[in-house]
Amino acid sequence: MSGTWRLFQLQKADTRLTELDKALSGLRADDQHRRLLQDALTAHEESEAVLRQSRKELREMEHEDSTLRARAKMLEGKLYGGRISNPKELSGYQEELQAVQVRLGTLEEAMLTRMEELETHEEQHRGLTSKVEQARRDHDERQVALDQKIASLEDESSSLRQRRSEQASEVEPGLLKRYRDLLARKNGVAVARITRQTCGGCGMHLTDHKIQEAGRDGLTFCSTCSRILYLES
Numbered sequence: 001m002s003g004t005w006r007l008f009q010l011q012k013a014d015t016r017l018t019e020l021d022k023a024l025s026g027l028r029a030d031d032q033h034r035r036l037l038q039d040a041l042t043a044h045e046e047s048e049a050v051l052r053q054s055r056k057e058l059r060e061m062e063h064e065d066s067t068l069r070a071r072a073k074m075l076e077g078k079l080y081g082g083r084i085s086n087p088k089e090l091s092g093y094q095e096e097l098q099a100v101q102v103r104l105g106t107l108e109e110a111m112l113t114r115m116e117e118l119e120t121h122e123e124q125h126r127g128l129t130s131k132v133e134q135a136r137r138d139h140d141e142r143q144v145a146l147d148q149k150i151a152s153l154e155d156e157s158s159s160l161r162q163r164r165s166e167q168a169s170e171v172e173p174g175l176l177k178r179y180r181d182l183l184a185r186k187n188g189v190a191v192a193r194i195t196r197q198t199c200g201g202c203g204m205h206l207t208d209h210k211i212q213e214a215g216r217d218g219l220t221f222c223s224t225c226s227r228i229l230y231l232e233s
């Protein structure tokens with residue numbers, strides 16, 4: 001096999017390896033499914049914190065409510081029990097009872113509002129819970145697909161790398177060095193295949209003389225882009 005043919009095999013391998021590396025880093029960086037799940041979890045947690053606070057406040061209101069009710073009962077007992085006859089004392093209890101009843105009125109109103117809010121919030125929270133479940137299913141599904149794709153590309157890449165290194169070992173070291181230098185300078189394409197009389201690297205038309213030259217042993221370079229020309233026989 002000619003040196004140019006061997007270099008062209010290397011070129012094909014290198015081109016594919018570059019594609020594979022690019023595809024793999026794209027797949028590894030693909031984290032939209034993770035972000036969506038994270039967003040759903042964050043919204044759920046925030047809503048849970050609000051719910052907890054709201055329930056706590058309601059419990060405190062309920063506690064105040066029962067304390068006030070007990071106090072009102074006690075005051076009523078004193079007022080209507082008939083055991084206290086001092087008018088000053090009685091009017092003091094009367095005033096306190098009124099104040100307790102006013103506070104109980106506002107408290108009950110506030111508790112009703114809070115309970116309604118809580119109900120609405122609990123419903124929203126159930127919605128967020130099912131969103132989290134959906135996001136988790138989507139995430140897991142996507143991750144499985146990504147992992148499979150990544151594994152398959154990694155397989156291809158590692159066997160190609162193996163094959164490439166075997167191919168490279170068959171190329172004469174000086175030629176290999178020229179190839180590598182060109183590869184670095186020419187944007188990853190050192191060897192250009194000739195198709196329809198044009199250079200596959202730069203697209204310029206090639207003379208018949210150039211094409212004949214490329215068909216013989218030894219290296220032929222494109223006069224425009226300086227890449228090694230490969231003529232498929």
Ligand SMILES: [Zn+2]
Binds near residue numbers: 200203224226
């Ligand atoms: Zn060219």
